[in-house]
Amino acid sequence: MTSIDITSTDPTTMSSDISLLDPGHKAAGLTASNVACWFGTKKVLEGVNLDMAPGQVTALIGPSGCGKSTFLRTLNRMHELVPSATLAGEILIDGVDIYRGAIPVTDVRRRIGMVFQKPNPFPAMTVAENVLAGLKLSGLKSTRSERDDLIESCLSKAGLWNEVKNRLGDPGRALSGGQQQRLCIARSLAVSPQVLLMDEPCSALDPTSTRRIEQTISEISETITVVIVTHNMQQAQRVSHRCAFFLAAENEPGRIIEEGPTKDIFTNPHDSRTNDYVNGRFG
Amino acid sequence: MKVPKSLQVDEIKESPSPPNDSEVRINPVVRRNRVDQVYRSIAAVSGSFVFLVMALIGGFLLFRGIDALRLSGWGFITESQWAPDMGGAFGIASLLPYTFSIAFVALFIAVPVSIATALFITEYAPRRIRRFLTATIDLLAAVPSLIYGLWGLFYLQPRIITLSKWLADNLGFVPFFKVNDDFGTSLGVFPSSTFVAGVIVSLMVIPICTSVMREVFGQAPPGEREGAMALGGTRWGVVRDVVLPFGQGGIIGGSMLGLGRALGETIAVTLIISPSFDAKWSIVEQGSNSIAALIALKFSESTETGISALMAAGLALFIITLLVNTAASSVVNRSRSGSATEI
Known part of the structure; x- marks a missing residue:
């Protein structure tokens, strides 16, 4: 397999050892230590320590407004895109800090992909172009046949290939909501991320699409570490290996109350608040 | 018996189902209150x-131009001279190309500058600099x-004609930059040209173009932006x-709003150009014109027929700018502005 010429202005980037279309690339572990977040002067998250092991699915659960999405967005430096947003602490990917300049921010985001709550395919692009958008956006070069392979393999992994293989030239917007979301997953997979962050990816979708996406998650989790924010307790139980329960007391920043193997969190939580939440007694 | 097809259709048409009282569609009555009615009528x-x-x-x-139009007939469009006061022929055949050349020179400069400026403001500039x-x-x-015109006349023109000369010397094979000068290209043939007027007008157009583009760029859906970043x-x-x-869009x-502005720009162009009624390809050579400048220049010294002719020219400018601006707003409205990807 030919590796891809990666255009980068910074010779110290670590991207050169990632090759596109390489099924053998390794899932990476993420470690958050003592992370705190602010929007302006309002502290929304504090003291978050979490290990997201390679090849595992970690679910972040908790009531709305407890900072799970904010935490997720710190993991690939999307947090800082909000004006006035700041943070403290450390996020490491395979032991390397992502905030202190060791890896260029564009590489951080390529290695740690993200799927959003609302499907956001690029409307000016076709289905196929949407899948390849990441290559174009980050200036990765590829040959025609590599691109064709990539389109098919990514759409297949996202469980969308059969539905769209005859509509690759249609605009991405012409797909249904569930298909759009799977297109967004395929788009994220195309740049060979080592970690995929998913921010309530199924909250706007019907049950069938939700099931397909959960299937995709369990398939890709062998080669990609997945971190998923979800409000759906069944979903957390179905897809995740580990769970972290976030909670924010009134007018206080959110923090992790409890974290552990999914089975323990749901059947045998240590904290009574976790027990109440997973059993639907609040939130 | 065989029934022709058309007859069958007619039969069906002629026997509609009897009207059903319960299915008479209602016309919802809206009763607006007094305050609402007042505001509604004011608006x-x-x-x-x-x-x-x-x-x-x-x-x-x-109304004011119709006499002149009757007098000139189609000549108003085909005639390039302007001598209505002496009973001569008059028309906008040279004025239109000049007017559009000035506007196009202005846009040629203003559009790229405006796109770049708008992108810098919305995408790159730190917040304080942005404001x-x-x-x-x-x-x-x-x-x-008028200020642009004065500044252009006394400050910019003496400086920019060196660029005109450079264009004529190096790109003279392009008809736009060709100069017919028996004595070689001396700086004296370059002032008061379409090019100089266009440069000044571009400065006036840039703010309009930039603010429209900035507005639209700023509305680019954050979801798609984040998707691309991620x-x-x-x-x-x-x-x-x-x-x-x-x-x-x-x-x-x-750009088209800018074009509308550039076509109608009067005083700065009047100050810069020296009127010419012989349309020519060269934009750097002395002598240019525009409908608006013509009206401003000739208005005070015209007879009754002359005034009427100027009104007719004004009507032409009015119609052109109206068309350009209508086209511009329909393009802006038809663009995706405000419609992010929705489920």
């Missing part, structure tokens, strides 16, 4: 006021065109794949 009156003014201007120009730049550009739009997109990647496709619409 409606102000809204129609715009159309009234528009119609009055158009009607006035037509400062926006305010400064809006301020530029507020500078009276794929490892560079700033330029986001601009190219999200902002520019989204802002297409704004670019075209902003």
Whole structure:
């Protein structure tokens, strides 16, 4: 397999050892230590320590407004895109800090992909172009046949290939909501991320699409570490290996109350608040 | 017995199902309260006021110009001389190309500059600089065109004609930059040209174009922006794949609004150009014209027929700018502005 010429202005980037279309690339572990977040002067998250092991699915659960999405967005430096947003602490990917300049921010985001709550395919692009958008956006070069392979393999992994293989030239917007979301997953997979962050990816979708996406998650989790924010307790139980329960007391920043193997969190939580939440007694 | 097809259809048409009382469709009655009615009529009156003014201007120009148009007939479009006062022929055949050349020179400069400025403001500039730049550009739009004209005449023109000369010397094979001068290209043939006027007008157009484009670029859906960022997109990647496709309508619409402004620009052009009625390809050579400048120059010294001819020229300008601006706003409205990807 030919590796891809990666255009980068910074010779110290670590991207050169990632090759596109390489099924053998390794899932990476993420470690958050003592992370705190602010929007302006309002502290929304504090003291978050979490290990997201390679090849595992970690679910972040908790009531709305407890900072799970904010935490997720710190993991690939999307947090800082909000004006006035700041943070403290450390996020490491395979032991390397992502905030202190060791890896260029564009590489951080390529290695740690993200799927959003609302499907956001690029409307000016076709289905196929949407899948390849990441290559174009980050200036990765590829040959025609590599691109064709990539389109098919990514759409297949996202469980969308059969539905769209005859509509690759249609605009991405012409797909249904569930298909759009799977297109967004395929788009994220195309740049060979080592970690995929998913921010309530199924909250706007019907049950069938939700099931397909959960299937995709369990398939890709062998080669990609997945971190998923979800409000759906069944979903957390179905897809995740580990769970972290976030909670924010009134007018206080959110923090992790409890974290552990999914089975323990749901059947045998240590904290009574976790027990109440997973059993639907609040939130 | 065989029944012809057409007859069958007729039969069906002639026997509609009897009207069913319970299915008579209602026409919902809206009873507005007094306050609502008052506001509604005030708003409606102000809204129609715009159309009234528009119609009055158009009607006035037509009314005052119709005598001259009767006199010249089609010659008004085909004749390039302008001598209505001496009973001679007059027409806008040379004025139109000159008017559009000045406008196109202005857009040629203003559009790229405006796109780049708008992108810098929305995509690259830190917040404080963004606010400062926006305010400064809006301020530029507020500078009276007479000031631009004076500054252009006394400051910019003596300097920019060296560029004109360079264009003529090096790109003289292009008809636009060709200069017919028996004595070689001395600087003396370059002032008061279409090019100089266009450069000045571009300065007036840039603020308009920039603010339209800035507005549209700023509306590029945050969801798509973030999607592009999350794929490892560079700033330029986001601009190219999200902002520019989204802002297409704004670019075209902003440019056409600028065109409308450039076509009608009067005083600065009047100050710069020396009127010429022989249309020519060269934009750098002395001598240019525009409908607006002609009206400003000739108005005070015209007889009755001359005034009427100027009114007719004004009518032509009015119609052209109206068309350009209508086209511009329809392009801006048809663009995706405000419609992010929805489920």
